[in-house]
Amino acid sequence: MTLDTLLLFMIASVALAITPGPTMLLAMSNGIAGGMRAAVWGIAGASLGTAILVAVVALGLGSLLAASEGLFNAIRVAGVAYLVWLGVKMWRSEPIDIHAALAASPADILRGRTAFLRSLTVALSNPKTLLFFAAFLPQFVTTTSPQIQQYVVLGTIFIGIDTCVMLGYAAAGTQAVRWLSRRSLRMVNRGCAAGMWLLAATLAVWRRPGA
Known part of the structure; x- marks a missing residue:
């Protein structure tokens, strides 16, 4: 794997990461609902999910999903x-009370764990992402060299870039809490909910190439 290949992969990864997706919407939603503490827990969950998907592709298990229509569906x-x-939960959720949120409480830990599991589940429940990684990552892997190590490097780079972008979305959510009215925050929550439903509809009608 050459330096030029790594640079090209980084550019492609940035372009992919900044595109709004379910984990990005969750990062913003978690920032609004629980502040940076909950958002960081959620980002950790999403990053773990991405690491698992990259490992699945590196082990060749992505081909099983690609070959099995029943498993994919x-x-x-x-x-x-x-x-x-998740969209229904976001739509119904009440905007956070910033004064109450500023007071630390044990509930923050529970909320963080909830954000972690929610983001992890979203990351792992999208077969389109797994198939995308299966098609995307091998293009940057040199077949004449040990491949597992290359997948580790590529996965680490992608997760690092993705994490930075999610932190940006989460920070935007925390600032929204401070500067927007409760009515505006409710609209942001419902906008994220609508985004989740749009992504669900896209996944429902999406067909693999050649399917």
């Missing part, structure tokens, strides 16, 4: 249902 249905449910 089962995971897709589960992913669509979860995104719809």
Whole structure:
């Protein structure tokens, strides 16, 4: 793997990371609902999910999903249902009271764990992401060299870039809490919910090339 290949991969990863997706919307939503503490927990969950998907591709298991229409559809249905449910939760959620949020409490830990599990589930419940990684990552891997180490390097770079972008989304969410009215925050929550439903609809109708 050459330096030029790594630079090209980094540019492509930045372009992919800044595109709004479910984990990015969750980062912003977690920042609004629980501040940076909850958002960081959620980012950790999303990053762990991405690491698992990269490991699955590196081990060659992504080809199993690509070959099995039944398995792909089962995971897709589960992913669509979860995104719809998450959108309903966001739509119904009440905007945070900034004065109450500034007072630290043990509930912050529970909220953080909830954000972690929610983001991890979203990251793992999208078969489209796994197939994308299966098609994207091998283009930057040199087949004549040990491949596992290269996947580790590529996965680390992508997760690092993705984490930085999610932190930006989360920071935007925390600033929204401070500067927007409760009515405006409710609209932001519902906008994120609508985004989740749009992503669910996209996943529901998406077909793999050649399918």
